[in-house]
Amino acid sequence: MENAKSVKLILEDGTAIEGTSFGAFTSTAGEVVFSTAMTGYPENLTDPSFAGQILVLTYPMVGNYGVPGEELYKSISKIFESDKIHIAGLVVNYYSEEHSHWNAAKSLGDWLKEYNIPGIFGVDTRMLTKILREKGAMLGKIVAGGQDVELHDPNQDNLVAQVSPTEVKHYGQGQHKIVLVDCGTKTNIIRCFLQRDVELIRVPWDYDFTQLDYDGLFLSNGPGDPKMCTATIQHLQTALSQDKPIFGICLGSQLMGLAAGGDTFKLKYGHRSHNQPVLLSGTKRSYITSQNHGFAVDTDTLPAEWTMLFENLNDGTCEGIKHKSKPFFSTQFHPEAAGGPEDTEYLFDDFLKSVAEYKAGQDS
């Protein structure tokens, strides 16, 4: 590559790896996490749940299908998972500036430059992933030129407050009025609702939605430690004392666990990929799911009226919870996918069915 500049990836345990810069030539610090997904970097990089993280992709060649241009679907992005890149930095093995795909509009490197996000390539990402898997996700930094930066733990910040919108927005028209608490929602969650019979009210993470007139409550994914979302947990506790259906995804699942009185903990290195197997409790049915999380609900701490709904078949951790008698449930994985398998998208239909049943119960 012309004018190749070397940069360093440095981990908190002292591991230092030299590589070549692509994207912005700038330094950054964050939590270094890995994803074993084979495709989907436009979606991953714009997923707000990655805020504060330096993302290592284990797939060996990245960039060869470029980055699509922006298109809108009902006033939201048709392709990206939010309106900007949220990762702090990107680490890949082989970066392909050359790209070819029917909807490619630019290279991955140029896209990273637009948002001033550094990338480093020429890194043995499988060796790096073995380190992260054995020692756990670590703080790290990408250092460009002589511009050193301090290590910084993003999980100490209220990242949700940084990525959540500040205003209420309305979308679509439909029979069911759903409040979406946006802690950093992926746009495919909005698309999934708008493809159904829904009027959506998207509210900031700390908005008191309990004052609104709605039929069902949805809690989005989002970055960082769920325990930072004290305002959301407080409002959610009010909703849990009522009977309107509630569905949470990823951070939303952790918030439901915390509001119910349970606890969450940090996983050693988390689950980030498109092929995580989960088991539906009480059945022999498993699904392959898309995941991106570093925390999980501690099932042992759940109060008696709650139970585990899905279990991760790799490590046995909680992949969703449900209330035993009320219409409240959640998934730690991403039924909306983007990227990843769509096998569990039916859960949006299950949620809306419970909303319809709740409303029918109110009318009779």
Ligand SMILES: NC(=O)CC[C@H](N)C(=O)O
């Ligand atoms: N995708 C998400 O919502 C992630 C939730 C939380 N930030 C975690 O890492 O566990």
